[in-house]
Amino acid sequence: MPFFTVIIPLYNKENYVENTLKSILNQTFTDYEVLVVNDCSTDESVEIIKPYLSESIKLLEHSANKGLSASRNTGIKKAEANYITFLDADDLWKPTFLETIYQLIKDFPEAKIFGANYEEVYSNKIVSPTNFSNVIESKGSQIIDFFKYNLGQGIYNHGSVCFHKSVYEKAGFYDETIDFAEDIDFNIRANYYFKLAYSNTIQMQYFMETGAQLTRSSILNKRLPDYDKYDAFAKENTSLAKYLAFEKYVLAKHIKTDGGYELYKNISSKTDYKYLNWKQKILLKLPAFILKLIKKYKEILIKKGIKFTSY
Incomplete structure (x- = not known):
């Protein structure tokens, strides 16, 4: 059984998904499986990832377009590992992301949520999110109050966090009846019931000018x-x-x-x-x-x- 299951929700990300996969393959911690959940992409996304498919990198297909929450839920239900993490198909991990999360799991056994800081990428500029990480011990790891430190941008995002399977058993899955702020809705439930261990090191790049971020509808x-x-x-x-x-x-x-x-x-x-x-x-x-x-x-x-x- 792998230690981590990495879920990639995929919908029309042909220009990005290969680099996303490579950032996972470049991890210093390698005990993981990858589940790519294709939500009926109409571009060449699936063809691009096919050469990477293996026993540890699997493709799951939706028969109809169901949205981000459903793609995540599909991956969670198929996950073999007890620790589940996500990476959108247009974002990147730093090579030490999984290693950092693994260390948090070992250092803070009382926690069930494990997050790290991230950076935002705009064209050729990298910007730090306004997420109160500046008031947390620099490069420290500790248990923090999610709600206290989230009166701004997220202290983590869904590409820089890991949940134990028990979180979904208690807090429920992602709400498939909404398609805005799904992460926030889930975070409220998850962090109400469980403790968060947090590393204030940048372990992920969140690209702000790709896909839906570039053409936001009302x-x-x-x-x-x-x-x-x-x-x-x-x-x-x-x-x-x-x-x-x-x-x-x-x-x-x-x-x-x-x-x-x-x-x-x-x-x-x-x-x-x-x-x-x-x-x-x-x-x-x-x-x-x-x-x-x-x-x-x-x-x-x-x-x-x-x-x-x-x-």
């Missing part, structure tokens, strides 16, 4: 998560209450920017403003056209390697 066309269903979780957990308020703020602002004013009002009315900072409160009240201008300005700056946020 959020109003998406099936959105219902964060209200987690309010009961937050009654005795202040960190989670703050995190839910933050994610509702992000969702409401996003919806307002895209022109969904009634839905914005509904979500913002259920947001606990006492947990938002002054910048976030102001941004929620701004007209949509100003939010659009701010967004365009931020996109211009990010191409120059400059980031500013409301976090």
Whole structure:
């Protein structure tokens, strides 16, 4: 039985998937299997990966396009290992990613979630996410409160995290009824029930200008998560209450920017403003056209390697 199962959800990534696979094959820790879940790609993605298929690198095929959550769930159900990790077909791991996660597993047996830091790649620029990793011990490994350190970008993303199988048994699988913020929805459940061991070292590259990231459709066309269903979780957990308020703020602002004013009002009315900072409160009240201008300005700056946020 392999120590890790690596799941690659695949849909139309012919320009990237080979490099993604190579970054897995270049790992210093080699006790793993790879499950590529093809979600009915219409390009040459599958033909590109076929030469790499083996006993340890397998292709799973969907008969119909089902989306990211379903692709992950298919991989999880077929996984032979107890430790499951993911890499999108347009992102890359540093060579020591699996080695780092393996060491976390050995050092923190009380944890069931194991994450590492990452970097964002924009064209030819590499940018650090605004994810509170600067307040965690530099290059240290420790148990951290996921909700406390996620009032910004994710402290990990789904290409830099590993879950023990028991997490899915307790917290459930990825919600196939939504196709926006699926990771956030799952992270709430997983981190509510289980401890997170975290390495504040950069172990993954998240490419921001490929595929869906490059041509984002309106959020109003998406099936959105219902964060209200987690309010009961937050009654005795202040960190989670703050995190839910933050994610509702992000969702409401996003919806307002895209022109969904009634839905914005509904979500913002259920947001606990006492947990938002002054910048976030102001941004929620701004007209949509100003939010659009701010967004365009931020996109211009990010191409120059400059980031500013409301976090």
